[in-house]
Amino acid sequence: MAERTGTARRSPLNRDRVLRVAVALADESGIEGLSMRKLAQELGVVPMALYKHVANKEELLDGMVDAVVGGIGDPPDGAGWKDAVRNRILSARSALRGHAWALQALRSRTRPTPAVLAYLDSVIGTFRAGGLSLDLTHHAMHALGSRVLGFTQELYDAPPPQAGPPEPGPSAEESAAVAARYPHVTELARSVAHDRESVVGQGCDDQFEFEFALDLLLDGFEKLHGQGWTSAKAGGTRS
Incomplete structure (x- = not known):
């Protein structure tokens, strides 16, 4: 976690420290995993102590953005x-x-x-x-x-990952029909090697x-x- 027990937890609480630890927590678990309660627990304080430095989670996020x-x-x-x-x-x-x-x-x-x-x-x-x-x-x-x-x-963002087995791809007949209907899109898509990690399109x-x-x-x-x-x-x- 962002801070452990010991000297770090006993250091004075201030806005900079709150934001620093919040950023570290978000790096670990994402925005969805960040809460005022979890942040307070990591800092070793009661949740109400945080509100002396950030009014609410929105102000916390503002400060985290500014820190980055x-x-x-x-x-x-x-x-x-x-x-x-x-x-x-x-x-x-x-x-x-x-x-x-x-x-x-x-x-x-x-x-x-x-x-x-x-x-x-x-x-x-x-x-x-x-x-x-x-x-x-x-x-x-x-x-x-x-x-x-x-x-x-991007024009089309990559879809979020889905749980469970992947959906079957189009059949050869379906692919041929798409290629005939949209020849320029197909030509461009086939001109690059596929790279599933890219957000701008496979192969980019x-x-x-x-x-x-x-x-x-x-x-x-x-x-x-x-x-x-x-x-x-x-x-x-x-x-």
């Missing part, structure tokens, strides 16, 4: 805006992937937490310091979407696909910046 996002590394000194943004986003991806529960918790927040706002502010600031206009920066952040925090919402390398799309976006932003692009010139409207 606050650990995202800074880009190296002297990096250009494109390298700095790339480094920052890949650092965010690494930080979130280090805690399997973090993405679920982040998606469940109804508003950005302070650490998330600080992170987004730093990314926007990097674009602006690199000379990108406010207009282009605005649309760049829209284009990046959730990718700015290191994850993407998640990290490669993430960096491939990220680099396309950053190259596009750089090109538009060099062209003096504005949404007005492109005939767009602000959103």
